[in-house]
Amino acid sequence: MQRHFDQELKTLKEKLLKMAALTEGAIRLSIEALKNKDKELAKGVIKADSEIDKIELEIEEKSIELLATRQPVAIDLRFLTTGMKINSELERIADLAVNVCQRVFQIADQPLVKPLIDIPKLADLARQMVKETIDAFVNKDKALAKKVILSDSQADKLRNAVYYELVDDYIVKDGSCGPRAVPLILISRHLERICDHATYIAEDTIYMIDAKIVKHHPEKLKNNKENQQ
Amino acid sequence: MAENIRIEVKDVNFYYGKKSALQNVSMDIKKNKITAIIGPSGCGKSTLIRLFNRMNELIPNTRLEGRINLDGKNIYSSKIDVVEVRRRIGMVFQKPNPFPKSIFENVAYGLRVNGIKERKYIAAKVEKSLKNAAIWEEVKDRLSDNALGLSGGQQQRLCIARALAVEPEVLLMDEPCSALDPTSTRKIEELILDLKKKYTIVIVTHNMQQAARIADYTAFFMLGDLIEYDVTDKIFTRPSKKVTEDYITGRFG
DSSP states (O other), X not given: OOOHXXXXXXXXXXXXXXXXXXXXXXXXXXXXXXXXXXXXXXXXXXXHHHHHHHHHHHHHHHHXXXXXXXXXXXXXXXXXXXXHHHHHHHHHHHHHHHHHHHHHHHHTTSOOSSOOSHXXXXXXXXXXXXXXXXXXXXXXXXXXXXHHHHHHHHHHHHHHHHHHIIIIIIITTOGGGHHHHHHHHHHHHHHHHHXXXXXXXXXXXXXXXXXXXXXXXXXXXXXXXXXXX | OOTTEEEEEEEEEEEETTEEEXXXXXXXXXXXXXXXXXXXXXXXXXXXXXXXXXXXXXXXXXXXXXXXXXXXXXXXXXXXXXXXXXXHEEEXXXXXXXXSSBHHHHHHHHHHHTTOOOHHHHHHHHHHHHHHTTOHHHHTTOTXXXXXXXXXXXXXXXXXXXXXXXOOSEEEXXXXXXXXXXXXXXXXXXXXXXXXXXXXXXXXXXXXXXXXXXXXXXXXXXXXXXXXXXXXXXXXXXXXXXXXXXXHTTOOO
């Protein structure tokens, strides 16, 4: 039986997809701005964030309304609650893309302390994880969600590599390069946090599909043969 | 039999004439818990709870196979007194059905039928039952008034008091709130939650949210089959059968 509620859920999902597309775009552009030290582009990303904030509120309000009026259960309940969490995660990711752009202003007008090697790798990983986690949510793809979760340790490694290289090889040896090195450390931190939020979305997606909470329980992910397929 | 089980349903089949109403139903009803029975009309849920106090026997041409045990004893055994079964397993119906008597006499009725004559004892029991049914404060000054003058919600609580007066162990409720407004419904639900400390409660309801709000366990029936029976939280967040999910989310039918 076709329900009116299905139409409302579909509309909500479309809004989430729009939010996801805008967030993905914000990351892509912030990375481009970073790689090219492009202040104009960075400014555009910062300005566009208000649109993402607006959609976030719309999704939140609509979700609360549907919870109150439809009192959903089972898959409907899991979709709505997961959607609300993913909505917040996407908004945080977009904010982090803004943070990256703000750092671009700090590094744009002076020579780089060193050539960027690990940061572009981390940026590409962040972008890929966000894209894949959104695809996993949209297509209810457990295997892809699991891949995203397992990619997170790679992000941690890259962030640590950036941090130790800049601290040990630059800041410790020559304190005067601090103002140019610290923004890069912060950028690696922002990018790594983007990967974390992509991971949370993947965990929520698995809950939505399977009703299994894998958050804080990585062993559940490993022992679950279904997820390994 | 496990300590915490009040009613055991074992391989029950039930027929109205040749028509099968329940097929191979087996389930345990846990002590001091609220068990909700849900399912579309004609799924056998009322038939099942009417079997628990042998009310289907009053309908001609019916047949029961299997066993229903109360505290490990078959309630359909020839050695068991049906009046005693109905004292131990009380029932509250969909429409409040007070007798056209005073409020006091409605509650005292079951005691008198059971041969109790001592006035003081009866008065104390009536008061206690009305208090347990959360209606004492509303009726204590007009116990001799006709019960039919009460509101629907009050009448239903009076019927619950009447059922409690004979000290049952199990309380069966067949859609007890379907004829009540939301305020009365809320009062009855609060009451049911209080009552489970002393009684085992089985409630048939068409109101899914009601099952979700008050039941510890929920059983989903369809066309006489027990499809899924689990803790309520699981049924309403992650049911294991697709057909249960379709029913509770309203995709079905």
